[in-house]
Amino acid sequence: MRLSLTRWLLSPTTSWRARKLVAASGGQLDFDTAWRRTRLASHPDELPYQRHGHRAPDERRPR
Template identity: 50%
Template sequence: MKLSVLRWLFDPATSLLAQRLRAQESGHMSYDTSWRLARVTRHPDEVVYRHHGHLAEDSGDER
């Protein structure tokens, strides 16, 4: 099942807000980005998770 479908099933209010935000940007914002923004707007305590998925997979640093 696609992630967007799961998001609609588990949190329709956030998904609807994400659609509204995306429409305001005339579709220039991805659904994933708009959903994350909507989620943080509705649940400010989850701001620590905002950048999850936007980070590089491997920074190439050898430790």
């Protein structure tokens, strides 16, 4: 299952707000970035999870 579909199923309100943000940006913002921004605005306690998702693939692997 694609990540965007999973997000729509698990958090439809956040996904709807992210979709509106993408539309307002005129295509300059992708759905993933908009979803993370929207999610962080309503759930600031999830900042560590957002930072984890934006790491380069090499940094995600435990050493």
